[in-house]
Amino acid sequence: MAVAQSVPAESNWIPSTCGMCLHGCGIRVQVRDGVALKIEGDPTNPDNLGKLCPKGNAGLSRLYDSTRVLKPMKRTNPRKGPGIDPKWVEISWDEAYGTVARELGKVRADDPRKLLCAIGDFQRILLWGWPAVFGSPNFFTSLGNYCGGSYHPVNGSVDGSFAAINDYDRCNYWIQIGSGDGFSSHLHLSGSAKRMADARMRGMRVVTLDPRMSVAAAKADEWIPTLPGTDRAFVLGMAHVLIHELKQYDREFLRDRTNAPYLVKEDGYLLRDDEGRAMVWDMQLAAPQPWNAAAPADMALEGAYEFAGMRVRTGFQVWADQLRDHTPERMSEICTVSAETIRRIAREFVEAAQIGATVEIEGKTYPFRPAALNYYRGSQSHANGLFDNLTYKMFNMLVGNIDVPGGHLGVPLDHRGFFIHEGEDGVLKPEPHQLHPAPPFKYPPDSTHLMEWFPIGFDAGQLNTETLLEPERFGLNYSPEVMLMYHSNPLWNLPETDKVEKIMARMKFVVAIDIQRTESTEWADVFLPDHTYLESYLLNCLEPPAVTGHSLRQPVVEPVGDTKDAYEILTEIAERLGFRDDWNDLLNVVTGFTANPKYLLDPEKRYGVEELWDRYARSIYGDDKGLDWFKEHGHAVRYRTPEETYMPYGKLRIPFYFEFIKRLGDEMQQKFEQVGMKDWPLDNYQPLPFWKNSQVIEDGKAGYRFYAITFKESLHTFADTVVMPWLSEVSEKDAIHGGILVNPITAENLGIQTGSRIRLTSPAGSIEGQAQVVEGIHPEVFGVSNAITRHFVTNDRQKQRGSHFNRLLTGSMRYTDSATGGLESSARVRVEKI
Amino acid sequence: MPAANISALGATRKMLGFSRRRVEFERATVAELLRSLGTVDGRSLYDNLVCEGRLRGDFAIVVNGLSLKSDQLNKPLQGGEEVVTMAILRHLHGG
Numbered sequence: 001m002a003v004a005q006s007v008p009a010e011s012n013w014i015p016s017t018c019g020m021c022l023h024g025c026g027i028r029v030q031v032r033d034g035v036a037l038k039i040e041g042d043p044t045n046p047d048n049l050g051k052l053c054p055k056g057n058a059g060l061s062r063l064y065d066s067t068r069v070l071k072p073m074k075r076t077n078p079r080k081g082p083g084i085d086p087k088w089v090e091i092s093w094d095e096a097y098g099t100v101a102r103e104l105g106k107v108r109a110d111d112p113r114k115l116l117c118a119i120g121d122f123q124r125i126l127l128w129g130w131p132a133v134f135g136s137p138n139f140f141t142s143l144g145n146y147c148g149g150s151y152h153p154v155n156g157s158v159d160g161s162f163a164a165i166n167d168y169d170r171c172n173y174w175i176q177i178g179s180g181d182g183f184s185s186h187l188h189l190s191g192s193a194k195r196m197a198d199a200r201m202r203g204m205r206v207v208t209l210d211p212r213m214s215v216a217a218a219k220a221d222e223w224i225p226t227l228p229g230t231d232r233a234f235v236l237g238m239a240h241v242l243i244h245e246l247k248q249y250d251r252e253f254l255r256d257r258t259n260a261p262y263l264v265k266e267d268g269y270l271l272r273d274d275e276g277r278a279m280v281w282d283m284q285l286a287a288p289q290p291w292n293a294a295a296p297a298d299m300a301l302e303g304a305y306e307f308a309g310m311r312v313r314t315g316f317q318v319w320a321d322q323l324r325d326h327t328p329e330r331m332s333e334i335c336t337v338s339a340e341t342i343r344r345i346a347r348e349f350v351e352a353a354q355i356g357a358t359v360e361i362e363g364k365t366y367p368f369r370p371a372a373l374n375y376y377r378g379s380q381s382h383a384n385g386l387f388d389n390l391t392y393k394m395f396n397m398l399v400g401n402i403d404v405p406g407g408h409l410g411v412p413l414d415h416r417g418f419f420i421h422e423g424e425d426g427v428l429k430p431e432p433h434q435l436h437p438a439p440p441f442k443y444p445p446d447s448t449h450l451m452e453w454f455p456i457g458f459d460a461g462q463l464n465t466e467t468l469l470e471p472e473r474f475g476l477n478y479s480p481e482v483m484l485m486y487h488s489n490p491l492w493n494l495p496e497t498d499k500v501e502k503i504m505a506r507m508k509f510v511v512a513i514d515i516q517r518t519e520s521t522e523w524a525d526v527f528l529p530d531h532t533y534l535e536s537y538l539l540n541c542l543e544p545p546a547v548t549g550h551s552l553r554q555p556v557v558e559p560v561g562d563t564k565d566a567y568e569i570l571t572e573i574a575e576r577l578g579f580r581d582d583w584n585d586l587l588n589v590v591t592g593f594t595a596n597p598k599y600l601l602d603p604e605k606r607y608g609v610e611e612l613w614d615r616y617a618r619s620i621y622g623d624d625k626g627l628d629w630f631k632e633h634g635h636a637v638r639y640r641t642p643e644e645t646y647m648p649y650g651k652l653r654i655p656f657y658f659e660f661i662k663r664l665g666d667e668m669q670q671k672f673e674q675v676g677m678k679d680w681p682l683d684n685y686q687p688l689p690f691w692k693n694s695q696v697i698e699d700g701k702a703g704y705r706f707y708a709i710t711f712k713e714s715l716h717t718f719a720d721t722v723v724m725p726w727l728s729e730v731s732e733k734d735a736i737h738g739g740i741l742v743n744p745i746t747a748e749n750l751g752i753q754t755g756s757r758i759r760l761t762s763p764a765g766s767i768e769g770q771a772q773v774v775e776g777i778h779p780e781v782f783g784v785s786n787a788i789t790r791h792f793v794t795n796d797r798q799k800q801r802g803s804h805f806n807r808l809l810t811g812s813m814r815y816t817d818s819a820t821g822g823l824e825s826s827a828r829v830r831v832e833k834i
Numbered sequence: 835m836p837a838a839n840i841s842a843l844g845a846t847r848k849m850l851g852f853s854r855r856r857v858e859f860e861r862a863t864v865a866e867l868l869r870s871l872g873t874v875d876g877r878s879l880y881d882n883l884v885c886e887g888r889l890r891g892d893f894a895i896v897v898n899g900l901s902l903k904s905d906q907l908n909k910p911l912q913g914g915e916e917v918v919t920m921a922i923l924r925h926l927h928g929g
Contacts (some may be wrong), residue, residue: 129923132923133923150899436923437922440891494901581847584845585843585847585920586844586923587844588920589843589920589923594841594843594896594899594918594920595899595900596894597839597841597854597916597918600841600843600854600918602853602854603843603847603853604853
């Protein structure tokens with residue numbers, strides 16, 4: 001193994017950035033004689049404070065994994081299918097590129113939309129636009145959509161953030177719903193776990209809702225087991241208690257900092273004057289006034305009023321009226337949590353929120369609301385995910401805790417901070433799309449995942465399981481013929497694996513860019529091996545909850561094999577296909593070079609990976625902080641200031657009544673009617689959330705008695721890490737990863753013991769596995785660890801260890817949020833002992 | 835005579851036939867600047883990018899780092915501006 005140029009022969013610690021999940025903690029890697037020996041958290045990086053999760057600690061076992069693909073390969077077996085050996089043969093890069101350029105070039109000349117892409121490398125987000133420059137709108141994966149399909153659009157619509165977290169430093173009462181934040185997963189785990197531990201030490205109380213006794217539940221003051229997809233009922237019940245029983249909510253916040261006092265007509269739209277200004281009810285004048293003409297103290301927050309023969313209500317009143325029948329008793333029947341508990345938690349929460357309190361931070365006075373509800377995948381990755389997310393945000397709004405000390409804080413996508421633009425009526429402009437602009441409505445659609453039909457959604461890759469097999473149902477007038485997978489595994493991460501196999505069987509050519517063989521790369525014709533994160537460059541800043549600024553990923557050793565950086569691979573293919581100039585132009589846009597044209601890439605020139613990141617660094621931090629500065633210092637990460645964290649949008653209001661969602665839905669209905677499509681579901685385009693049953697609940701009436709969920713702990717992210725020997729070995733020693741979890745009461749009723757073989761059957765498919773009887777799971781729920789979901793791995797120890805949970809899920813619109821495209825991540829199942 | 839630096843990306847680069855150029859102009863608004871730029875199809879860049887007085891939704895113009903709203907084409911130019919024109923790609927992927 002060659003010695004890396006920058007690494008002396010003696011032992012040396014090199015600063016870099018972890019690549020074992022998307023968030024990128026600061027690391028330092030001990031290297032001696034060109035061999036990486038150990039990885040630790042970088043103690044100088046305030047993001048992770050020297051801490052590192054198990055995945056980060058195990059990074060060496062990815063770098064030196066004996067099953068890594070170290071040279072380009074082509075398949076020699078023309079037959080494709082599950083379990084069929086591709087009979088890989090190593091080839092030169094030139095031959096590999098030549099084959100890929102020839103096959104992709106044919107499609108590009110015919111109809112570039114026939115390229116289907118699956119890209120799952122979150123840290124290299126700058127490269128995601130490559131297919132768009134090729135000319136294809138198509139996206140095939142669901143990797144992020146499981147978690148963020150509804151979550152990100154709602155965060156962006158509320159305060160221009162991308163994610164959210166409670167204030168670790170000042171929160172005193174933390175409700176955690178379906179999330180591992182601070183305990184096992186989600187935002188920047190290593191640093192967040194330290195911040196959570198510190199908060200607990202100073203006495204913060206944690207109440208966790210989860211169907212399973214997760215780490216967050218086990219370490220909480222109180223664990224409240226609930227049914228999957230019903231967390232919203234629990235929170236709607238609490239909102240009912242605050243509004244109708246306790247009558248405690250932050251009237252000043254709702255009146256002055258949201259659009260809750262704006263008047264709503266019976267048709268659901270805001271009352272506006274001739275100049276289009278939203279109106280409020282002026283209690284002094286007993287008449288409507290424009291929102292910016294009435295004195296705040298005179299604005300009515302509550303009430304229904306008659307005006308010009310119309311009945312109008314404030315936005316707050318509309319939701320209060322909707323919640324009138326969402327009593328704790330009714331919500332209890334849905335989520336199985338007692339009405340008494342719903343009332344008690346609501347009371348504890350509002351008391352802890354200290355409505356009316358203020359705090360001074362660095363000479364500035366802020367509202368102080370040290371109680372907040374935090375949530376993520378488990379509580380909102382459901383077919384009514386938009387309602388879930390809106391409910392949690394609005395419950396927080398009731399105590400006035402959004403973006404204030406102690407409360408529920410927006411987390412920006414990256415170093416650019418919150419997306420802050422003034423929208424209508426003094427309200428922050430909703431930014432549901434931050435990864436790319438929404439394509440306008442089109443029929444027939446261009447994209448196979450129907451992105452043109454989701455104006456507030458992300459990329460609903462799961463819909464490919466329907467559209468590609470029945471394109472005529474959706475008006476699609478072409479079918480993809482070739483596929484590019486870049487660090488993505490659609491055969492694992494999409495629902496309905498059988499359908500995905502059929503789709504992949506139709507592809508005339510498949511190229512994979514990856515590090516290791518996966519279920520999906522076994523269908524590839526050419527495999528182009530990528531560097532690992534310990535061999536490559538990148539500047540990373542994604543969803544940092546407490547800090548901002550980039551951390552440098554840099555090679556700590558020479559590449560172990562004949563691999564290349566994915567940027568170089570995609571650039572070479574673009575060059576051979578004749579669109580490197582457009583590729584440079586796209587990079588100019590996504591890097592933000594357009595804001596500082598002196599850094600613009602010349603379309604006629606090819607840039608190496610170091611030159612690209614050097615320009616990127618200098619464009620953000622100035623010419624004295626290019627790549628060389630980052631190589632030496634490792635990162636430019638710093639704590640966010642109070643001004644960047646608390647109400648960074650100043651006096652702009654945030655939406656409480658989401659009129660723009662209703663308007664988009666009505667516009668979509670008109671557009672669908674114009675093209676003669678009357679049956680497309682649009683029922684979730686609602687301005688306010690309420691309870692309605694999802695298809696999963698309805699499936700229970702068809703004999704699918706139990707629920708099935710999947711979960712992960714800090715050992716794993718997506719499914720990549722499941723194949724890593726160190727992590728796999730640790731997983732095997734923990735009973736929760738030992739099989740399909742079942743509650744003892746249920747196990748006894750079904751005659752199941754630990755070790756029994758059982759089959760779970762959902763409307764979509766079935767999986768088999770061995771039962772693991774544990775107390776820590778709701779009696780109506782079966783749990784499958786993410787650690788046992790891979791059905792193909794290159795490591796013999798792990799083959800067939802578990803069950804591929806995603807086979808239980810369905811990719812159709814019935815299991816998709818009709819507004820956001822977020823998909824349902826739980827399933828109803830029948831269970832039998834086999 | 836005032837001048838601005840024009841950087842043209844993607845489709846606008848192909849329309850104009852150059853990627854970067856210093857352009858002098860007599861009348862000082864973004865709209866007039868666009869009218870002064872001829873494209874390979876014989877029309878002006880304004881004719882290609884503007885519809886009924888508003889910037890088309892599939893294009894963007896950045897002046898000194900700030901994106902123009904579609905109705906801001908009458909923004910005055912003083913000279914020395916960095917103007918970037920580009921087509922918007924709406925099918926970048928993510929989720």
